[in-house]
Amino acid sequence: MQQKLTPDSNDDKKPIALELAKKQREISIAEFFEKNRHLLGFDNKKKALLTTVKEAVDNSLDACEEASMLPEIIVEIIDMGNERFRIVIEDNGPGIVKQQIPKIFAKLLYGSKFHRLKQSRGQQGIGISASVMYGQLTTGRPAKITSRIGPSYPAYEIDLKLDTTTNQPLVISEKEIDWHKEHGTRVEIDLEGQYLKGSQSVDEYLKQTAIINPHVTLIYQPPQGSQIMFVRATEEMPKQPKEIMPHPYGVELGRLMKMLEHTEYRTLQSFLTNEFSRVGAGTAKEICENSAVLPSTPPDKISREMAEKIMEGIKKTKIMNPPTDCISPIGKDLIEKGLKKEINAEFYASCTRPPVVYSGNPFIIEAAIAYGGNLPEDKPIEILRFANRVPLLYQQGACAVTKSIATTNWRSYGLKQSQGSVPIGGCVLQIHMASVWVPFTSEAKEAIAHYPEIIKEIKLALQEVGRELGKYLNKKKRLSHELNKVDYISKYLTHVSDALQEILKLDPAEKTRLEEHLRVVLEKTRSVKKEDLEDLKRDYGPKLKREDSDVDDYDFDEEKKGSEDDEESSEEEL
Amino acid sequence: MAEETVPDKIKRISGNIYDEIIKEEKPEVSMPLRSLSNVTYDDKIGYFELDNKFKSRTLTASTVKTFAQTLKMMALSKVLVETDDIATKRETYYVSKNWGEARFHEQVESDTVMDDVEAMFMVNREQLGFIPEEKGGDIAGKLVVIDIDSETGKELRIDCTKFGSGAYSIPITVEHLKFETNAKFILAIETAGMFQRLVKHTYWKQANCILISMGGVPTRACRRFIRRLADDKKLPVYVFTDGDPYGFLNIYRTLKVGSGNAAHINKYFCVPQATFFGITPQDIIDYKLPTHPLKEIDIKRIKDGIKNDPFVKHYKLWEKALIEMTKMKKRAEQQALAQHGLNFVMSNYLPDKLKNNKTWLP
Incomplete structure (x- = not known):
């Protein structure tokens, strides 16, 4: 049976769009937030707590480092009952000038980081104000910000809310106070949350932050239990990353159009040479030729279609890779120090790869590994992922790091592994990606996207530390073999x-003499020299488990060879 | 010149080891390689003769345990010989339980070290004071064994026709025995079952022979007994086993020419006058015997024999028989003759065999 499609009987009615238009209005920022909170890391109460701590700590660290001050950050979580918590983050950073405080903490999408290309923790400048708004929405209470920019300046305490229809800050109260700190910022936010321990907890985030930022001291007071101190392992500040112009290969159409709209340069040629890195006059001309757009075109006259042509032109033009000195890695030694500080193991190795480029963005991969000690031997290894010194706690499975680990052959380095999965063994593996722009799979910034260049670099770093691990395990095996032989x-x-x-x-004297000589004869036949053995013992001795010291028939090659001749399958003799 | 005694030999070799250790050199002991690859066969000599391949055991970190055990075994042997005592292989294994860390965990380990020492000194293990557990085998038929009464020292005459449905057991040492017989031949039988049948029906009377039950691979005592008896009374030896590689190569070949494992004593323990009576692969066909398929280990044993056994290599007839068996892929037991009646073996098989030496194998 077929049903005939008949024209609508009510043709004389007004177009439906007019009806719909009545319902269409500007949605408030609060409504948007309410509907999209998962994008910003407020999916649930547990995660909201973590996200708020994370955003505040990240901001503090960035501020301290920009001001070249060794960060010392106090984190306090106070359980106020009824699933309400007060979160306090206090740093010893440069402080914030009074006029800026409301905008930084109570206006979404405001910040210094969104308009630049520089390796930093935050990227969108959305984080802390989203936390303030979340607190306001769940508890109705303002955030309290205290800040002082120097000993000769007063400290201000400001209570702030965010006008959720206009996205404008509302100053509830503002006063000068006495503050024990010469400079720094303190943020207090009340919010609805849930405090839990485990792999995606505030505790874990702070621990990993301490690992990846060995120059940071963290003083943490959890809701229950005693204070936890993460003391810095170095006084050495990380090198300040340089800000760079975007590279043409890394620019998307939308961004290009926005840049064209805002530029102060008057021709496409000068726009290209001044607002991008690695574009000189010649390259700019070539891009214009490849795009079939005149170099003299004023940027504000460039249409969407033309912009698209320019995108094509960029692809066709060979442009030198961006400068890579803008990246500030943690460094081979410090990354290992950080891991040593918080993870108790018997062996550590680390590496920092040279900088490389994906889609016009320079990046550096660093890896560190901790093995043995009290780490559980029969569980999958623990993976610590970091992007620009920030721990990534969620979406491990979706991350390029996890994929790289699972597709590296760890069996050749002495770990157990089934095909295509994370290896098993007492290991903590730490991977850090530093870049002017870390590509995440989503806005919540929890998993690094699967760019082939990135996966390749991660795997190279893993192989580097893996080889060190393999060497260590081999040596250890040989040593325990040797020690068993001595036994x-x-x-x-x-x-x-x-x-x-x-x-x-x-007689007994003859026997003693015989034994002395006999020991010399036997030790001569060992493969490892006595002095080397002593060295090995000193380095590895305490780490060896001598479980198998009750060796009866040790598997020695020579002995095997000797007994082969005795065997004869068909012979029997009684 | 008097031959060096076993204790003297032990002292001499230990002394050398001691001297080398004091000089801080690696001591070494050597012994003939105990393997089929180290024997040759010549039918004029009649047994597997030891070649001159040696294996040496150097004292190193990895051989220290075996080395210690070998020396301990030598020390034990010295005590046994000097005090005119003996220890069975099993007892020796238990004695080692006093050796602390150097003790043996299984008797096979101690047996192997014992065999090593035996080969090292090129003597029979009885000369070292070690004796086997197993009794030698059973005898019934036209034979009087003259032994010595251990209490009175007088001659003891044992008539092997007088054991009824039982049998005379070959003692562990047979050198002192004397024999009287008018039998025509010796029939050496693999299985106790077949031996029982022939004893029950006094086959020895019917055929005027001596029946010996070997119970699998014959012990050294059994082999030595047969050898001395056959030499002494100029008797032919007919060997009657299952028709399988084990019967051919392990039982018959070991009886006739000795083994590779203890080649230094084959001279005394071989029975060159032995002939193979059956069951041959041809018998399986001729007598239409019920069969079993060859097991993998059987096939391996045959291939191994054809490739490595100097005895098989010497006798083309054996090689042919083995190849035939591989083709048939079948084996038959002695008792399979019961297919044609329980006493078919006495009424037909053995008389046929005696009449027709063309059906024998060398």
């Missing part, structure tokens, strides 16, 4: 002398 010799040496004493009727 083995001592165990049977006296039986040789006993038997000879019995047969030859040796």
